[in-house]
Amino acid sequence: MSDIVPPEVKPKPAIPANTGPLVPPTSAIPVPVGSHSTAQSASGGSTLLGYIGIDTIIEQMRKKTMKAGFDFNIMVVGHSGLGKSTLLNTLFKSQVSRRNAGWPRDEKIPKTVEIKSVSHVIEEGGVKMKLTVVDTPGFGDQINNDNCWEPISKYINEQFEKFLKEEVNITRKKRIPDTRVHCCIYFIPPTGHSLRQLDIEFMKRLSHSVNIIPVIAKADTMTIEERQEFKQRVRKELETSGVEFYPQKEFDDDMEDKSDNDKIRETMPFAVVGSDKEYQVNGKRVLGRKTAWGIVEVENSNHCEFAKLRDFLIRSHLQDLKEVTHNIHYETYRAKRLNENGGLHPISSNGTQESNL
Amino acid sequence: MSVNQASAISTVGEGHMTAMELGGLRGLANLPNQVYRKSVKRGFEFTLMVVGESGLGKSTLINSLFLTDLYSKDYPGPSQRIKKTVQVEQSKVLIKEGGVQLTLTIVDTPGFGDAVDNSNCWQPVINYIDSKCEDFLNAESRVNRRSMPDNRVHCCLYFIAPSGHGLKPLDIEFMKRLHDKVNVIPLIAKADTLTPEECQLFKKQIMKEIQEHKIKIYEFPDTEDDEDNKLIRKIKEKMPLAVVGSNVVIEVNGKKVRGRQYPWGVAEVENGEHCDFTVLRNMLIRTHMQNLKDVTNNVHYENYRSKKLAAVTCNGVDNSKVKGQLTKSPLAQMEEERREHVMKMKKMEAEMEQVFEMKVKEKKQKLKDSEAELERRHEQMKRNLEAQYKELEEKRRVFEEEKINWEAQQKILEQQKLDASKSKNLVCVLFF
Numbered sequence: 097m098s099d100i101v102p103p104e105v106k107p108k109p110a111i112p113a114n115t116g117p118l119v120p121p122t123s124a125i126p127v128p129v130g131s132h133s134t135a136q137s138a139s140g141g142s143t144l145l146g147y148i149g150i151d152t153i154i155e156q157m158r159k160k161t162m163k164a165g166f167d168f169n170i171m172v173v174g175h176s177g178l179g180k181s182t183l184l185n186t187l188f189k190s191q192v193s194r195r196n197a198g199w200p201r202d203e204k205i206p207k208t209v210e211i212k213s214v215s216h217v218i219e220e221g222g223v224k225m226k227l228t229v230v231d232t233p234g235f236g237d238q239i240n241n242d243n244c245w246e247p248i249s250k251y252i253n254e255q256f257e258k259f260l261k262e263e264v265n266i267t268r269k270k271r272i273p274d275t276r277v278h279c280c281i282y283f284i285p286p287t288g289h290s291l292r293q294l295d296i297e298f299m300k301r302l303s304h305s306v307n308i309i310p311v312i313a314k315a316d317t318m319t320i321e322e323r324q325e326f327k328q329r330v331r332k333e334l335e336t337s338g339v340e341f342y343p344q345k346e347f348d349d350d351m352e353d354k355s356d357n358d359k360i361r362e363t364m365p366f367a368v369v370g371s372d373k374e375y376q377v378n379g380k381r382v383l384g385r386k387t388a389w390g391i392v393e394v395e396n397s398n399h400c401e402f403a404k405l406r407d408f409l410i411r412s413h414l415q416d417l418k419e420v421t422h423n424i425h426y427e428t429y430r431a432k433r434l435n436e437n438g439g440l441h442p443i444s445s446n447g448t449q450e451s452n453l
Numbered sequence: 454m455s456v457n458q459a460s461a462i463s464t465v466g467e468g469h470m471t472a473m474e475l476g477g478l479r480g481l482a483n484l485p486n487q488v489y490r491k492s493v494k495r496g497f498e499f500t501l502m503v504v505g506e507s508g509l510g511k512s513t514l515i516n517s518l519f520l521t522d523l524y525s526k527d528y529p530g531p532s533q534r535i536k537k538t539v540q541v542e543q544s545k546v547l548i549k550e551g552g553v554q555l556t557l558t559i560v561d562t563p564g565f566g567d568a569v570d571n572s573n574c575w576q577p578v579i580n581y582i583d584s585k586c587e588d589f590l591n592a593e594s595r596v597n598r599r600s601m602p603d604n605r606v607h608c609c610l611y612f613i614a615p616s617g618h619g620l621k622p623l624d625i626e627f628m629k630r631l632h633d634k635v636n637v638i639p640l641i642a643k644a645d646t647l648t649p650e651e652c653q654l655f656k657k658q659i660m661k662e663i664q665e666h667k668i669k670i671y672e673f674p675d676t677e678d679d680e681d682n683k684l685i686r687k688i689k690e691k692m693p694l695a696v697v698g699s700n701v702v703i704e705v706n707g708k709k710v711r712g713r714q715y716p717w718g719v720a721e722v723e724n725g726e727h728c729d730f731t732v733l734r735n736m737l738i739r740t741h742m743q744n745l746k747d748v749t750n751n752v753h754y755e756n757y758r759s760k761k762l763a764a765v766t767c768n769g770v771d772n773s774k775v776k777g778q779l780t781k782s783p784l785a786q787m788e789e790e791r792r793e794h795v796m797k798m799k800k801m802e803a804e805m806e807q808v809f810e811m812k813v814k815e816k817k818q819k820l821k822d823s824e825a826e827l828e829r830r831h832e833q834m835k836r837n838l839e840a841q842y843k844e845l846e847e848k849r850r851v852f853e854e855e856k857i858n859w860e861a862q863q864k865i866l867e868q869q870k871l872d873a874s875k876s877k878n879l880v881c882v883l884f885f
Binding site: 176177178179237238239240241242285286287288289292293294297314316317319320385386387388389390391392393396398399 | 506507508509510567568569570571572574614615616617618621622623626643645646648649713714715716717718719720721724726727
C-alpha cells in the first residue's frame with residue numbers, strides 16, 4: 097500500500113473562510129508542504145486557536161482517490177439461467193456483463209467451468225471505478241458436478257499469488273494492480289425448499305478465501321411467505337454447515353459495526369430480481385419485468401430486495417469489502433504461502449507486468 | 454364418441470336413404486354405449502410419473518391437476534425430505550367423478566438431479582419402468598389371465614427448470630434415454646418466473662434442442678375431426694407447456710380463482726393467458742388419457758416385449774448371426790426358429806433318453822449287487838444255523854447219554870436201596 101506520498105494540493109479556501117497565507121501549524125508534527133490551516137483569523141478569536149486542520153485529511157484522501165480511481169473485482173457464481181448477467185447490468189446500471197462485451201450468448205454450455213473476466217471503467221460524480229466482472233460459465237451445469245469449484249478456487253488463489261509476487265519484488269511499483277477478487281456473489285436457485293448439496297459445498301470451501309455474498313436469484317418465483325420461509329431455512333443451513341458469509345461476524349470492529357451488520361445479516365440472503373428494461377408505472381419509469389398479471393418493480397422494496405443489495409454492496413460496504421479482502425483473506429494466503437517452502441525470494445523487476453488503469 | 458344417433462343408411466324402395474334412429478334395424482348404434490357402460494363398471498387405471506429436480510413444483514402441480522391433496526402438510530411429499538440417492542415412490546389415489554372411477558397412481562422420483570454427481574440418476578427410473586412392463590408381460594403370458602392389472606407407466610411428465618436459456622445436459626440425457634420407453638411430455642415448471650416474451654423464446658429454444666437431439670416426445674395424434682385438429686395444432690404450437698400450480702384460492706375482482714399472490718399481482722393458474730395449465734389438464738385428463746394408454750400399450754410395451762423375447766430365443770447365437778436373421782422376412786425367421794426349436798427339442802430328448810438308460814443300468818446293477826449280497830448273507834446265515842444246529846444236536850446227544858447213565862445209576866441205587874431194606878426186613882422178621 098503506497099500512501100505516504102506527499103499530496104499535491106493547491107491552497108484551498110480555508111474552512112472558516114479566510115485568506116490564504118500559509119501559516120505553519122503550531123505543533124511539531126512534520127506536515128508536508130502545502131497543508132494549510134486556518135489557525136488565526138485576523139480577529140484572533142480564542143475559539144479558533146488550536147485548530148490544526150487534521151480533519152482535512154479526509155478531503156485530501158478524497159481528492160487522491162478521485163484522481164487515482166478505484167479497482168473493484170466482483171465474481172458471480174451460479175448455474176446458468178439464474179439471471180447473473182442481468183443482475184450485474186442492473187446493479188451497475190450499464191451493460192457490464194460478458195454477453196454485452198462481445199461474447200455471444202452461449203449456445204453451448206461449456207464442458208468445464210471457465211473463468212471469463214471483463215473490465216469496464218464506470219464514472220460517476222468524478223469518481224472513476226474500474227470494475228472487473230468475473231463470470232464462471234459452466235458452474236453446476238453438468239451432469240456430474242464434482243469439484244466444479246476447483247477452477248474458481250484456483251483463479252482466486254492465482255490472483256493472490258500475482259499480488260504477492262508484486263509485493264515481494266525488490267523494486268515495487270507505485271501502485272500494484274489489484275486483480276484480487278473482492279467479492280463473490282453466489283446465486284442460490286429459488287427452489288423454495290432448501291440449499292442444494294452443491295451450494296453448501298461451494299460456499300464451505302470458498303468462504304475462507306473470498307467474501308461470499310449469497311443471494312436468492314429470480315425471487316419473483318416465490319410469494320412473500322415462501323420467500324421468508326426459504327430465507328430462514330437457508331440461513332439455518334448455512335449456520336449449521338459453518339459457512340461464514342460476508343459480513344463475517346468475526347471481523348466486526350466495534351459495537352456500531354456489529355449492530356449494523358447484525359441487521360444486515362438478519363435479512364441475508366437477499367432475494368433479488370434483475371432487469372434492464374424500463375416500464376411506465378404510475379407515471380414513473382421504473383426498471384422491471386412485465387408479466388401478464390403485473391409489473392415486478394426491481395427497485396421497489398415491497399417487491400424484492402434488490403435495492404437493499406445495491407445499497408449494501410455499493411453504497412456502504414464497497415470499501416469494507418476491499419479491506420477485508422486485503423487485510424484478512426490476502427494475509428491468510430500470504431502467511432500460508434510464506435510458511436510453505438521457506439518463503440519466497442524477492443524477484444527483481446522484469447517489467448513484464450503492466451499497470452493497467 | 455358423439456355419435457349416439459347412428460345413421461344406418463338403407464336402401465328402401467327406390468334407393469331411398471333414410472336415417473334410422475337409435476334402436477333401429479340392427480341396433481349396432483348402441484354398441485358404443487355398451488362399451489362405455491362396461492368400462493365404467495370396470496373402472497379406469499392410469500399411472501403418471503413425474504420427474505424433475507426438487508423444488509420445481511411437481512407435488513403442487515399434481516395437487517392442482519387432480520384437485521386433491523396428495524401431498525399435504527401432514528404427509529409431506531418426497532420433496533420435503535432430502536434424499537441421497539434417487540428413489541422411486543408410488544402413491545395411489547382413487548378418484549370418483551360422475552360415476553366414473555379412476556385409480557390414479559402417481560410415481561415420484563425424489564432425489565433426481567439433486568446430488569453433486571448426477572451420472573446415472575436416470576437408472577432407477579428406467580429400472581422401474583422396465584419392471585412394470587415385465588410384470589405385465591408375465592401376467593400376459595400366464596395360463597390363467599383373469600386379472601391383469603395394468604401398472605405400466607402411461608405418461609412421464611418431465612419438469613424443465615425455467616432458466617430461460619435452454620435444456621441442461623441432464624435434461625437431454627434423461628429424455629434421450631426414456632423417449633422410447635414411455636410417453637415423455639416436457640413441461641416448463643414455475644412458469645410465472647418468465648415474462649411472455651422470455652417464455653416464447655425459451656419454448657422455441659427447447660423445441661429446437663429437442664429436434665437437434667432427435668428426442669421423440671409424445672405426439673398428439675391427428676383425428677378425423679377438423680375442429681379437434683385445429684385445437685391439436687394449437688396445442689402443438691405451445692409445446693412444451695409452461696405450467697404454474699397452486700391450490701390456494703384467491704379473490705380477484707370478485708371472482709375466486711386458484712393462483713399465487715404476489716405484491717404486484719396474482720398469477721392465475723386457470724387463466725390461459727397466464728400459463729398453460731388448463732391446456733395440460735384438458736389434454737392429460739379430458740382428451741388424451743386413453744390415447745396415452747393406447748400408445749403405451751401399442752408402441753412402448755410392444756417395443757419392450759419384442760426386445761425381451763428376441764433376447765430369449767436368440768440366446769447363444771452370435772451377434773452377427775442375429776443381425777443377419779433380422780434382415781429376413783418374419784415368416785422365414787419364424788420357420789427357422791421353429792426348426793431350430795424342434796431340433797433342439799429332439800436333441801434334448803435324445804440326451805434325456807441316454808441319460809435315462811444309463812441311470813436304469815446303474816440302478817439294475819446296484820440292485821443285482823445288493824441281491825447277490827443278500828444271497829451271500831443268507832447262505833452264511835444258513836450255514837451258521839446248521840452249525841449251531843449240529844452243535845445243539847451234539848449237546849443233546851451228550852445230554853441224552855448222560856441222562857441214560859444217570860438213570861441207570863439211579864436204578865442201581867434204587868436196587869441197592871431195595872436190597873438193603875429187604876435185608877433189614879429179614880432181620881426184623883428173624884427177631885420176632
